Amino acid sequence: MDIKTRHAVTVDGSGDRAIVFVHGYGCDKTMWRKVAPAFEDAFTVVTYDLMGCGASATSDYDATRYGTLAGHADDLVAVLEGLGLRDVIAVGHSVSAMIVALAANARPDLVERLVMVCPSPSYMDDGDYVGGFARADLEGLLEVLDANYLGWSSDMAPAIMGTPDAPEHGQELVNSFCQADPDIAKHFAEVTFLSDHRADVKAVRQPTLVLQCRDDILVPPPVRDWLSENMPRADMVMLDATGHCPHVSFPQATIAAIRAAVAPVAAR
Amino acid sequence: MDDPAHDGTRIDADLLPCGIAGIDGEGRVTFANAALRDWLGREGQDLEGTRLLDLLTPAGRIYFETHLRPLLAVQGEFAEVAIELRRRDGTRIGVTMAARAEAADGTMRAARICVHRNEQRRAYERELLTRRIESERFAATVRSAPDAIIVIASDGRIEAWNPAATALFGWTEAEATGRRLDDLLVPADEPPLPDAVLAAIRAGEDLHDEVERLHRDGRSIPVRRSVAEVRDPVGRSSGRVVTYGDISEQRRARARVDVLVRELAHRTKNILAIVGVVARQTARHHAGADFTAAFDARLSSLSRNQDLLTVGGGERADLGALILGQLRPLDAGARIATDGPAVDLGPRAAQAVGMAIYELGTNAAKYGALSTPAGRLSVTWRTADGRLRLDWAETGGPPVSPPVRRGFGSRVTGALLDSALAGRATHDYAPGGLRWRLDAPLARLAD
Numbered sequence: 001m002d003i004k005t006r007h008a009v010t011v012d013g014s015g016d017r018a019i020v021f022v023h024g025y026g027c028d029k030t031m032w033r034k035v036a037p038a039f040e041d042a043f044t045v046v047t048y049d050l051m052g053c054g055a056s057a058t059s060d061y062d063a064t065r066y067g068t069l070a071g072h073a074d075d076l077v078a079v080l081e082g083l084g085l086r087d088v089i090a091v092g093h094s095v096s097a098m099i100v101a102l103a104a105n106a107r108p109d110l111v112e113r114l115v116m117v118c119p120s121p122s123y124m125d126d127g128d129y130v131g132g133f134a135r136a137d138l139e140g141l142l143e144v145l146d147a148n149y150l151g152w153s154s155d156m157a158p159a160i161m162g163t164p165d166a167p168e169h170g171q172e173l174v175n176s177f178c179q180a181d182p183d184i185a186k187h188f189a190e191v192t193f194l195s196d197h198r199a200d201v202k203a204v205r206q207p208t209l210v211l212q213c214r215d216d217i218l219v220p221p222p223v224r225d226w227l228s229e230n231m232p233r234a235d236m237v238m239l240d241a242t243g244h245c246p247h248v249s250f251p252q253a254t255i256a257a258i259r260a261a262v263a264p265v266a267a268r
Numbered sequence: 269m270d271d272p273a274h275d276g277t278r279i280d281a282d283l284l285p286c287g288i289a290g291i292d293g294e295g296r297v298t299f300a301n302a303a304l305r306d307w308l309g310r311e312g313q314d315l316e317g318t319r320l321l322d323l324l325t326p327a328g329r330i331y332f333e334t335h336l337r338p339l340l341a342v343q344g345e346f347a348e349v350a351i352e353l354r355r356r357d358g359t360r361i362g363v364t365m366a367a368r369a370e371a372a373d374g375t376m377r378a379a380r381i382c383v384h385r386n387e388q389r390r391a392y393e394r395e396l397l398t399r400r401i402e403s404e405r406f407a408a409t410v411r412s413a414p415d416a417i418i419v420i421a422s423d424g425r426i427e428a429w430n431p432a433a434t435a436l437f438g439w440t441e442a443e444a445t446g447r448r449l450d451d452l453l454v455p456a457d458e459p460p461l462p463d464a465v466l467a468a469i470r471a472g473e474d475l476h477d478e479v480e481r482l483h484r485d486g487r488s489i490p491v492r493r494s495v496a497e498v499r500d501p502v503g504r505s506s507g508r509v510v511t512y513g514d515i516s517e518q519r520r521a522r523a524r525v526d527v528l529v530r531e532l533a534h535r536t537k538n539i540l541a542i543v544g545v546v547a548r549q550t551a552r553h554h555a556g557a558d559f560t561a562a563f564d565a566r567l568s569s570l571s572r573n574q575d576l577l578t579v580g581g582g583e584r585a586d587l588g589a590l591i592l593g594q595l596r597p598l599d600a601g602a603r604i605a606t607d608g609p610a611v612d613l614g615p616r617a618a619q620a621v622g623m624a625i626y627e628l629g630t631n632a633a634k635y636g637a638l639s640t641p642a643g644r645l646s647v648t649w650r651t652a653d654g655r656l657r658l659d660w661a662e663t664g665g666p667p668v669s670p671p672v673r674r675g676f677g678s679r680v681t682g683a684l685l686d687s688a689l690a691g692r693a694t695h696d697y698a699p700g701g702l703r704w705r706l707d708a709p710l711a712r713l714a715d
Contacts, residue, residue, distance in 0.1 A: 033342075141327040216333075218334075242295065
């Protein structure tokens with residue numbers, strides 16, 4: 001299977017420079033639908049689904065390969081190489097801010113600049129480090145996923161077992177948007193929330209824009225402080241936005257902030 | 269009909285039995301009805317301005333931010349979400365939540381949330397989760413079990429077939445399921461289970477026995493079988509679980525043990541007969557303490573032969589090892605040279621050759637080349653044309669003359685050996701030293 005099909009890659013816009021948007025945990029590339037098109041006038045815009053999410057080839061999901069974010073970073077590298085792109089601007093939301101950091105560290109030739117949207121290098125409290133969550137909280141998330149898996153399975157079972165294309169099923173689905181295979185969603189949740197990427201974040205050498213929101217439950221103030229201290233050369237921008245998904249809830253503010261940082265080279 | 273909850277145009281949310289709340293675009297509560305305030309332990313208080321997230325557990329907050337808020341923003345609603353609310357005192361209350369957003373310019377301005385208490389469904393779901401984990405554990409057990417595990421429906425058709433069943437019988441799961449177990453695995457001539465046994469299985473007794481079952485290629489495999497009835501919650505039979513373990517290897521091992529036991533009995537009798545012969549022969553020429561010493565030494569020689577045979581698995585011995593074993597007690601060191609290829613000896617030949625070498629060695633040490641420091645012994649052998657030719661050559665010892673009497677030693681190194689090996693042993697009492705040659709067919713030696 002070619003890489004574009006495997007990750008449901010879409011390429012829009014035109015421009016010598018390319019910008020790739022990588023979605024975070026819990027949904028898929030449609031999360032970028034209010035933001036990505038704004039860059040099509042000046043950039044080649046790439047979006048894709050992380051393995052196990054959205055329209056990716058979930059049968060390829062391998063718990064060993066994706067047991068760390070490095071597997072997803074390898075996929076990002078493969079997507080960029082598959083499209084023949086280099087020196088791209090890599091925008092990653094939430095967990096994908098870590099994925100773009102890993103890819104940028106591994107392949108500086110491919111990633112010229114990073115935009116991290118609401119990143120946290122580690123969600124778990126660890127000694128002096130305050131990630132905002134105790135291990136039990138994060139494990140509780142897996143229980144919530146399990147509890148909602150049951151509702152999901154009763155809704156999805158006919159679609160999976162029978163005729164997934166039948167429109168009556170598609171219309172009946174509750175919360176069909178952003179829905180993933182529950183076992184994969186759980187595994188990805190574990191990988192996302194129980195891993196620690198502080199060292200990888202510190203190692204980033206490329207120019208980096210960090211977008212943050214007020215009142216982001218996943219990125220409490222101590223994490224923001226940690227990022228400021230440990231990414232001294234990054235631009236920290238606090239959006240006039242709340243929550244964890246500014247690209248969804250506050251697309252205009254998000255677009256403006258990214259635009260300002262990635263203005264065409266000639267203008268800089 | 270008048271209903272105080274409904275004044276004709278509006279419904280009073282405080283009188284409804286479900287929780288109702290509104291949030292603004294930033295997720296802050298704009299109103300909450302009495303039921304919700306009550307459930308959250310905030311009777312008579314305002315929730316307005318509180319973040320909805322603060323009413324959730326930490327895990328619930330992550331779930332809301334990563335799953336539900338995006339759903340509200342992009343899809344405009346979500347429903348049937350199981351989540352826990354957190355009371356001020358830290359206790360939790362399980363609810364089912366649905367929400368619908370009001371958007372303007374593609375941005376959520378507000379959302380309305382409905383909440384139903386869900387404690388019993390939560391308990392049921394936890395139970396289901398436990399069952400799911402149990403079932404996954406069970407599935408892993410069946411998948412990895414070394415025994416073939418087959419589930420058959422009441423009509424005898426195969427419903428489940430594990431990888432070990434494929435390994436044992438050659439049919440894949442896809443080929444086997446749906447077929448009748450009798451058609452697939454049971455030999456045509458096997459009588460049906462007696463009614464009494466069938467009745468016992470139906471009564472819940474597990475059957476354990478050994479039968480033959482057919483491999484896909486037609487070969488019959490001895491198996492250990494167990495059969496257990498599966499019942500639904502009201503006690504009706506819903507089929508059977510049949511387990512088969514391959515016992516071919518046990519059967520072969522058991523057969524090998526039987527052979528060994530018979531062989532051991534036979535060999536014990538043989539040895540006792542040999543001991544009898546050795547005793548009688550030794551008694552002819554030795555008496556008293558002399559007899560004891562000579563008899564003892566010959567028994568040790570027999571015992572060394574036995575040791576070698578045991579090392580070789582009780583069946584075989586190598587000629588070179590046998591010769592060295594018999595000569596080692598003479599403690600002659602470098603005065604003895606041996607050379608020859610590996611030759612495989614069966615138990616009979618090993619016994620006969622070993623005794624001959626012992627007698628020759630004892631004789632050499634007492635009267636022959638090994639009785640003087642300058643004497644040498646060379647034992648060489650080669651194989652050609654299906655025969656062994658062994659040459660025992662003593663040099664540098666005292667002058668040799670033919671023996672005046674022929675005792676046990678000459679029989680063992682002569683006539684007895686000839687008949688045991690269908691070969692020919694010759695003595696040459698040359699003055700320079702004894703030459704003894706053995707010529708025997710290899711086939712007989714290996715027998």
